[in-house]
Each structure stands twice: as C-alpha cells, then as structure tokens.
Amino acid sequence: MIKLEVIIRPERLEELQHRLEEMGLTGMTVTEVRGAGRQAGYVERYRGLEYRVRLLPKLKVELVVPQGVVEEVIKTIRDACLTGEVGDGKIFITQLSDAVRIRTGERGNDAL
Numbered sequence: 001m002i003k004l005e006v007i008i009r010p011e012r013l014e015e016l017q018h019r020l021e022e023m024g025l026t027g028m029t030v031t032e033v034r035g036a037g038r039q040a041g042y043v044e045r046y047r048g049l050e051y052r053v054r055l056l057p058k059l060k061v062e063l064v065v066p067q068g069v070v071e072e073v074i075k076t077i078r079d080a081c082l083t084g085e086v087g088d089g090k091i092f093i094t095q096l097s098d099a100v101r102i103r104t105g106e107r108g109n110d111a112l
Contacts, residue, residue: 001099001109002070005092006061007035008081012089013059016080020063023076027112028063038086056087064096066109 008016013030020028034055043052065073074091081089101111 001064001096002067003064003094003096006077007058008089010059012081019076019080028061031060033058033060064112
C-alpha cells in the first residue's frame with residue numbers, strides 16, 4: 001500500500017475528486033493548509049499599507065492506494081491539478097506496511 005500526500009490549489013479539489021471517483025477511489029482526507037514554495041507569496045495592499053503574504057492557502061489531500069494503481073493515480077492527480085503555473089503543488093509518496101479498518105478489523109488492502 002502507498003500513501004499519497006498531495007498539496008494542491010484549493011480550486012482544483014472538485015476536479016480531483018471527480019477524477020478519482022471515476023477510478024473508484026473515494027476515500028481521502030482533505031486538510032486546509034498554508035505553505036510556501038517557489039511561488040513565494042504575493043504583496044497585498046490594505047488601507048494604504050503594503051504587506052507580504054508568504055504562506056499561501058493550499059489543500060492537503062491524503063489517500064492510500066494499492067501498490068498496483070499508484071502510477072495511474074499519480075497521472076490522474078497531475079492531469080486534474082495541472083495549471084502550468086508555479087504553485088500547482090506536490091505529491092509525496094510513502095510506503096505503508098499495514099492498515100486496519102477499526103469497525104471490522106480488516107487489514108491491508110481490504111481495509112481500504
């Protein structure tokens with residue numbers, strides 16, 4: 001099993017969910033986060049004063065998928081979230097040793 005942590009633009013979530021549901025993947029966790037990367041923020045003006053916004057709002061989408069579909073899922077994520085601009089996001093990939101469904105006790109891929 002592989003855990004994917006995906007940092008995306010908030011406006012791309014609906015498209016990502018739609019494409020993952022088409023693949024049969026519905027289980028995910030979404031967290032509102034703020035972060036900085038190459039995008040490096042932007043300058044705002046408020047009542048005549050300038051201030052720099054360095055941490056931009058993003059979403060972190062976490063999902064666990066079977067090993068056999070990882071590359072297909074990564075391609076789907078890229079297709080759904082790509083705008084071609086700086087700040088499109090990142091995908092972090094982690095190997096998981098096991099998962100347990102609390103309600104039934106199922107383990108591994110059956111727990112997904």
